[in-house]
Amino acid sequence: MRSSLPLFLLTMVTQIVSTNSHAQGLTAVEPIPGFVCMNLAISHEQVVDRSFFVPVYSAPSPTATQVGTSSIIPFIKEPFQPREAYQQMLTLGGQLVWIETKWLKPWSSPSNPKATCTPWLMSNGRPGPKVDSNR
Amino acid sequence: MKPTDKAPDTPRSRASLRRFAVAALCAGMAGGPSLARADLQIVTQQGGPPALPVPVFQETGLPSFTMPMGTSSFVPPPTGGGGGSGDGGGSGGTPADDVMLSRSWGALASQNATAVGVSATAIAATCVLESGCQNLAAVGGSTVSGVYQMTNSTYLADIQAALAQNPSLAGTIDTSLAGKMDPANEAIAAAQDLKNAVYALQSVGVTNPTFLDARAYYQWGAGAGPSVAQAPDTASMFDTLSSYYTPAQLANNGISPSTTVGQWRQTIINKVGTAATQPVLI
Secondary structure (H helix, E strand, O other), X not given: OOOHHHHHHHHHHHHHHHHOOOOOOEOEXXXXXXXXXXXXXXXXXXXXXXXXXXXXXXXXXXXXXXXXEOOOOOEEXXXXXXXXXXXXXXXXXXXXXXXXXXXXXXXXXXXXXXXXXXXXXXXXXXXXXXXXXXX | OOOOOOOOOOHHHHHHHHHHHHHHHHHHHXXXXXXXXXXXXXXXXXXXXXXXXXXXXXXXXXXXXXXXXXXXXXXXXXXXXXXXXXXXXXXXXXXXXHHHHOOOOHHHHHHHHHHHOEOXXXXXXXXXXXXXXXXXXXXXXXXXXXXXXXXHHHHHHXXXXXXXXXXXXXXXXXXXXXXXXXXXXXXXXXXXXXXXXXXXXXXXXXXXXXXXXXXXXXXHOOOHHHHHHOOEOOOEHHHHHOXXXXXHHHHHOXXXXXXXXXXXXXXXXXXXXXXXXXXXXX
16 A cells, blocks of 8 residues: 555556647747738727627728728738728738728737747748747 | 644545545646636526536636636547447447536437537537536626536527527527526527537648637637737737737636647647547538
């Protein structure tokens, strides 16, 4: 009985280590030139509200067709044109769409001024946000 | 016996030591810095057997992050265990399925998710992650409650959408807010939310989203889900979300300034095992 405790724990630890699978996540392949990360000018409440979406359009026009919604880190074509009502945007699916400028603000991490975000091509062939803390 | 007395070397004391050691090991696996912030919450489980309290990470406006303690869900099955492979003793095949199906309402929740088009394993994994499959009441002014820890607004939007897309549910579904505290009924809304996550991910090119892909949508919101799902493992989880979540909210969800997206993904895998990599839709 006395020696069974270490053996029991060793068995348990071994089982945990050996059976835990590992995340098969994405890797960043190369940066995507001509686009920058931005944030949406929306609140925490809007982020968690399932009925709230920032629409994106097929053209820079109020009559254009809505073709989707924006993620929280839109990739905006450089140079950013703050006086224009719409900005061209690269979606996470790789499509070029348009988003109203009023929804955009510069990307930042409020509590970490060293952090950076750049659009990169990911290992699955689609764009993704490469956010580095640089701490 | 005084507290300072040394316990005699009896089988009972060795069993206590063993239980303590196992509990400490599980806490070490599950914990991280945020575990110290956990509050034990009394569980009110409707129509089921008495359940142990679980540590719950509360915050306003976001589903609680809960560490299910003392269940086998921390340890994936030793074999590959695909969906419905039957390696879980007649369940959907994963430890997450086993946890949910051990509840009195589990089988019905599984059936309801399937009726919406979502895999039973995906809804079971959500149940494990959100509450340890405990029917938790809202606390602290938040509307987050139930087994699937949904806000009132999300629940109502999703339950209505589920009914609209599945008219055959009309005779059995409860679309009122009270229905959120019926776990099998809330499973319908939670399954719809996972289905919405799939649609959002498919719209950005993820053709057959897994539970892990959809998890960011469920936990962090509709707009955040695709961004997190498409981020590299090395990306900072904290800085990806910090424009929309306070450091305290992130900490309450186990995200520290040094947490990467890959580490967050791994925590999900550690908790639900092979359920993480299975498709959400059936």
